[in-house]
Each structure stands twice: as C-alpha cells, then as structure tokens.
Amino acid sequence: MSRLAKKVALLSRSYSAAAAPPPPPRPSSSSGRWLSHHPVVEPARPDAEIGRRRYSSAGYHVSPSSSMKGAVFRDPARPLSLELLQIPRPEPGEVLIRTKACGVCHSDLHVLKGELPFASPCVVGHEITGEVVDHHPLSDPKIVRRFPVGSTVVGAFIMPCGSCFHCSKGHDDLCEDFFAYNRAQGTLYDGKTRLFLHGSGEPVYMYSMGGMAEYCVVPANALAVLPGSLPYSESAILGCAVFTAYGAMTHAAEVRAGDSIAVIGVGGVGSSCLQIAKAFGASDIIAVDVSDEKLEKAKNFGATHTVNAIKEDAIEKIKTITGGVGVDIAVEALGKPQTFLQCVQSVKDGGKAVMIGLAKSGAVGEVDINRLVRRKIKVIGSYGARARQDLPKLVKLAESGIFNLTSAVSRKYTFEEAAKAFQDLDQGKIISRAVVEIV
Known part of the structure; x- marks a missing residue:
C-alpha cells in the first residue's frame, strides 16, 4: 500500500469512529x-x-x-x-x-x-x-x-x-x-x-x-x-462532485491499492474520481473523454493515461494499456447509453463496471448477457456517498x-x-x- 493510501486509510478509520x-x-x-x-x-x-x-x-x-x-x-x-x-x-x-x-x-x-x-x-x-x-x-x-x-x-x-x-x-x-x-x-x-x-x-x-x-x-x-x-x-x-466520486470509489468499487481504473467522462465528478483513485493507491488510472482540454487537465488529477474516444477506440486502447485484459474497475460518469456499454466492455473478467452518471429519463443501457454471466462482470449503480x-x-x-x-x-x-x-x-x-x- 502506498504511503498516501495508508494516510487515507488512517483518516477514514479515525472518522468512522466519530458518532453520527x-x-x-x-x-x-x-x-x-x-x-x-x-x-x-x-x-x-x-x-x-x-x-x-x-x-x-x-x-x-x-x-x-x-x-x-x-x-x-x-x-x-x-x-x-x-x-x-x-x-x-x-x-x-x-x-x-x-x-x-x-x-x-x-x-x-x-x-x-x-x-x-x-x-x-x-x-x-x-x-x-x-x-x-x-x-x-x-x-x-x-x-x-x-x-x-x-x-x-x-x-x-x-x-x-x-x-x-x-x-x-x-x-x-x-x-x-x-x-x-x-x-x-x-x-x-x-x-x-x-x-x-x-x-x-x-x-x-x-x-x-x-x-x-x-x-x-x-x-x-x-x-x-x-x-x-x-x-x-x-x-x-x-x-456532490467529491461526495459522488467517494461513494463510487469506496462503497461501490471498493478500490484497493494497485487496482487499475478507467474513468469515462472526466468533468466535475469524473475528475474527482481520478483524485480519489490516486489517493487510494490505484496503479493505472485511465481518463477517457472527447475533450483534449479535459484530458490534459486530467493528468493533474492523477491520470496516468488519457484516451480521446473520438480519435481512437477507447476499449481497445484500455486493453492495450492493461496488457490485453481490461481494467479492474471502470466508472461511467456521463449517463449515456454508448458510454454505459463502453464501461462494461472495458473491465477485465471479474471486474466492476460502476455507473454514476444520470441519464435522460427512460434511457436504457445495453450489456452482453453471456459475458456478464460467464466472466462474472459486476455492474453496479452508485448515486453518492x-x-x-x-x-x-x-x-x-x-x-x-x-x-x-x-x-x-x-x-x-x-x-x-x-x-x-x-x-x-x-x-x-x-x-x-x-x-x-x-x-
């Protein structure tokens, strides 16, 4: 566990003891x-x-x-x-x-x-x-x-x-x-x-x-x-921005030191996910967006790799970065059907796809049912902390x-x-x- 991750763990333990x-x-x-x-x-x-x-x-x-x-x-x-x-x-x-x-x-x-x-x-x-x-x-x-x-x-x-x-x-x-x-x-x-x-x-x-x-x-x-x-x-x-990201990283994804993470959509909530992933000791932290300006700033928040989903296939790029297997955890922070599917397809076997982006009322996300079942993919919704x-x-x-x-x-x-x-x-x-x- 990194020194920073240990410090975060100590802070969390000390505040968990506080009375609500x-x-x-x-x-x-x-x-x-x-x-x-x-x-x-x-x-x-x-x-x-x-x-x-x-x-x-x-x-x-x-x-x-x-x-x-x-x-x-x-x-x-x-x-x-x-x-x-x-x-x-x-x-x-x-x-x-x-x-x-x-x-x-x-x-x-x-x-x-x-x-x-x-x-x-x-x-x-x-x-x-x-x-x-x-x-x-x-x-x-x-x-x-x-x-x-x-x-x-x-x-x-x-x-x-x-x-x-x-x-x-x-x-x-x-x-x-x-x-x-x-x-x-x-x-x-x-x-x-x-x-x-x-x-x-x-x-x-x-x-x-x-x-x-x-x-x-x-x-x-x-x-x-x-x-x-x-x-x-x-x-x-x-x-909200940090509160939502913390809930996703802590309670839904249960990030551990050394985990590989992709965050799809690095606006206010997504960029907060990057900072928290870094604090928890994640290894590969991949930021995915369509804005070069957002991706450049994502590096300051802890992203080790960036992917412009307009210029290259995000799923293939994520697999290349992770040696062909995909990430331990992918987070979708946009609330769009296409990025929902992208998120699920980016995780490794047994990985977690965490959905935190709200969509238009009635929007539906697709998932490959057979892969979900055979490869123990976990799709988890998270609204906040x-x-x-x-x-x-x-x-x-x-x-x-x-x-x-x-x-x-x-x-x-x-x-x-x-x-x-x-x-x-x-x-x-x-x-x-x-x-x-x-x-």
Whole structure:
C-alpha cells in the first residue's frame, strides 16, 4: 500500500469512529424564532467553542416579511430566473443556512432541460457551503451544539432522514424518505417544502436543499462543519462532485491499492474520481473523454493515461494499456447509453463496471448477457456517498491536501450569472467543476 493510501486509510478509520448526529424528530408546526437580514444575536444559550472562534448557539430573529433571492426554475422553455422568496423556516432537526456558494452540476441541468421530471417551480442547486443562521426551538440540543449559530458548514445532496430502514443500517445513500419526498415531490420529510414566493406565498419546491438561493434549509444529518482553513467557494463541491466520486470509489468499487481504473467522462465528478483513485493507491488510472482540454487537465488529477474516444477506440486502447485484459474497475460518469456499454466492455473478467452518471429519463443501457454471466462482470449503480459517515471524511481529505479543491474548481460565477453558468455547462465550456458564489 502506498504511503498516501495508508494516510487515507488512517483518516477514514479515525472518522468512522466519530458518532453520527442523532436522527431528527419528525417535523412539527411551531412559530419559533426567525431571522432578519440585519440580525442581532441574542445569547439565549451558553456559547459553544469551536477551534479558537466562539459561536453563540442562539438564533437570529427574522420578520416573516423578510425576503431573499433564489434561482427559480419554472419550465424548460424559460430561463432560470432570480426571484424573491420568503426566507425559509427550519423544522426540528433542520438547520437554516446563509448560503455562501453552490456548485453547478449536470443533475441540475437535467432538471432545467426537462430530462429528469421534477416538481416546479423549484430552486435548483444541491451542493453548498454556508453559515449556520438558526435552529428550530425544538431541535435536539446535540444538533445545536454541533452546528452552533455562526459556524460554517458544507451540505451533501443526499440528505438522510436518519431513521428509515436503510439509514438505520448506515446506508444513507439509500434513504427512503430522501427519494420518496425530496426526489419524488420536491419537499422535505413532512411532505412540505420550505420555500415560498415572497408576496403570493406560492410554494416553490426544493431540489435537495434548493441551494441556489441566499438561504436554504438542510437536515442536520446532511451537514459537516467546515474548518476555517478551507475556502468557502471551492468547498461547495464536497457536497456532490467529491461526495459522488467517494461513494463510487469506496462503497461501490471498493478500490484497493494497485487496482487499475478507467474513468469515462472526466468533468466535475469524473475528475474527482481520478483524485480519489490516486489517493487510494490505484496503479493505472485511465481518463477517457472527447475533450483534449479535459484530458490534459486530467493528468493533474492523477491520470496516468488519457484516451480521446473520438480519435481512437477507447476499449481497445484500455486493453492495450492493461496488457490485453481490461481494467479492474471502470466508472461511467456521463449517463449515456454508448458510454454505459463502453464501461462494461472495458473491465477485465471479474471486474466492476460502476455507473454514476444520470441519464435522460427512460434511457436504457445495453450489456452482453453471456459475458456478464460467464466472466462474472459486476455492474453496479452508485448515486453518492453516505453523508453522516463520509462527509466529515471528505472535509478531512480536503483539509489535509490529499484532495485538491482549488484545482478541481475551474470557474466561478456571481449569483446574477447563475443562468449563464448552466448555459456554459450545457455547451461544454466548463472543464471540471464550476461554483456560483451567492454571497
């Protein structure tokens, strides 16, 4: 095992021992205390100490008429627009965040283009960093102490309820409530959204936390404290791009030192897979894409070989690099039927083909059934990591420098440029990952 891989293993073991936050109580209606754009802290509870900085665990107060801006999607024929919304109110077990930065992801783009059905109007954006602003008065005191007002956090896009069958087994990535409520209805786990238009009160739905807004509500189970040594903007990608890659490499592929790996599609998530594969001690790390610019940058992320799938047969090239046998693990990060097949055909006998790219609704991937059966090919889907156990590890990987956040973010946009950011993503103008700086 390489020295770097040993360091990653030590970090993972140390964070696995950390206690997960308690599951949130089911939401209840309560008037509570809410915030204001010009808040005054009222220390209602003892201060909490984090590092060298002191934070009050008291909440800010907000008038019900206070408003914020959010990037609202209504219809694929209409551009994303900034609209006035009411500042959301957290329920027990949830945290109100003043959003600092939000990543620009293809999953959001699928929603904006109408390729993934989702409730509308909605606020997109699902990987965020920000500052804790308030808690519900009935939230568990342990949550308030862990995330005191004024602390900085990163939020994961899979927001586990903490109490369903899968969450009780530690499989946060399969949370029943997340898929039944948020992905199916655009709400949190009481079946209600936290977002409403300012003035009319029309409900606005949430893609994950609806992070492309000045404030967002996030279940505490999906948060991790962000140390002051990490930058706000770049750290936002920990919540999806890095989170998705880590889940694929750790829980689906189970990468070991010396494994050979091919990553097909090296955008934001794919390039994160390269960095994590390198950290885990993979040997041959093959980046496959159709953009020479992306492939050149992939070398900085750990790729030992690059393949332009337009200029050469990717499967044959992968087999040549691996002595004719194929890779131990291939990862498909695009969500296209042709690259799905490419991924399966790239692995060696007994190898793993891991699918992490979302496709248009109804898309179907092909596989050679006889080879699948005879040669023990494993085809595995992976949506993301496990927030309670993995998100703190990702923060530590970034803090230690094992994962390079700065190089992983290639472009930054202002909040007013949110629509342009997704247009650029759709046109292939973003090399790795982009973030929108909200504040």
